Amino acid sequence: MKIEPICKPQSAVWEPAVQQKAFRQLMNAFAFPGSLETLLPEVQERENNLLRLILATLTDGAVTVADPHHMIDDHDWSKLETNRETPEKARFIVARGDTAPIFSPALGSLECPEMGATVILNVTYIGRGEALVMRGPGIQSEKVIACSGLTPAWLNKRSEWNGAFPLGVDMILFDTARVIAIPRTTRIKIKEGQSWDM
């Protein structure tokens, strides 16, 4: 006997095949830092859907999520079935890129650097704005990517947090449709010459 689902899922975001594609794009973004990934058009119908897709792909009850800027609505919290946590302890932190961070995320430990947080930042537009120059693993020589709506305070804090490899945080930047990732190994400079190494 085939059991019908009680209610149809409202968004493609919750479908495994969509999450598989989204994961491959996120993985590509991490493997090639600074390379632009345009996440699936079929899930871009609603505002904030990209954040929902990223969280649905990466989080569940086994991890913790912090939302200091209240970007996740109550309905998504219940669908994600994940655990709320303070930004200091959470594995995933969702935040606004135009607001300076007022917390220190988990950086992991020497034995377990993977416990360093993944920071998911909402920026205004990727592909236009201040140019960031990136170097490091995954980048053949250097990669230039423009990004607007990211306060320099984030990059300053990032270089502070990532000062002692292997400890550090990894970042995902997203706007309404596009995503880039910045692993802790990527060294970033702003085009004018001011540097935020690591």
Next chain:
Amino acid sequence: MNPYYELPQDEAGYSFGFLDEYAKREVRRNILKAICIPGYQTPYASREMPMGRGFGTGGLQLTLSLVGRSDTLKVIDQGSDDSVNAVNLRHFIELTCPGVDTTERTQEATLIQSRHRIPERRLTSAQILVLQVPYPDPLVVVEPSEARRKIMHGEGDYSRLLTKLYEDIVRFDEITISHRYPTRINGHYVLDPSPIPRFDIPKLNQSPALILFGAGREKKIYAVPPYTNAEPLAFDDIAFRTEDFTDEQGLRRSCHRCGATDSFLDEFTSNDGVRIYQCSDSDYCNQRLSTQHSAANEASR
């Protein structure tokens, strides 16, 4: 795997890719962390698979977490697509991932799962290589405690491993590690590159393709991101060297089928006791042969 094995009829019982979505999500999260910390062995909860641990369950879990309907998969065992491990894993993925294409041609594959070899043909940045790993930690030969090994890895302290290599040179005039040669990634972590021959180690360095390693029994995932430095451990005065395929006359041996002199060769003894050499990468050998045949046909016309 039993050739008559069939998945239970009730399709609701198995999701695409056999693993449940929670298991895949956990593997996926750890893949991302493994890419962010190149060479670090990220622990994960390795699931029971319907085959014995040691038969590539770590690589299989990576593949099943990665694969989607638009993928073309190649599975290799010791360079060959036709040996028993490769055939079984490919068959299992075909059963559990309907819609995924499989191929033997390296250049057609988007996802390559391999045991003991990296393909001869240079991979591209659109491809992902998954290697099956029996023993992920190169420090296990010098330190039995995993807790201490984790600290040594974190500090980048490989002095005892280098001492082991030095002792080899003192006793045998040669580092005696033939495969699983310890390799330092991005200047920090040293990893076990799985039982690939030394010949394949240079392919890890600045590879355009992402390389993922899965150890199912030891429950570890690690990665060499694309365009990342991978240096085999060596000494200033004794350089790393790969397998030597020169014969008594000092000539590079060639494959007896396709004549290749740039590939990793397997050695066989023929029925009359003669040593013969053949490409270990069967797809590379077959493609060279078919190019030669078509060129010969063109010429004879």
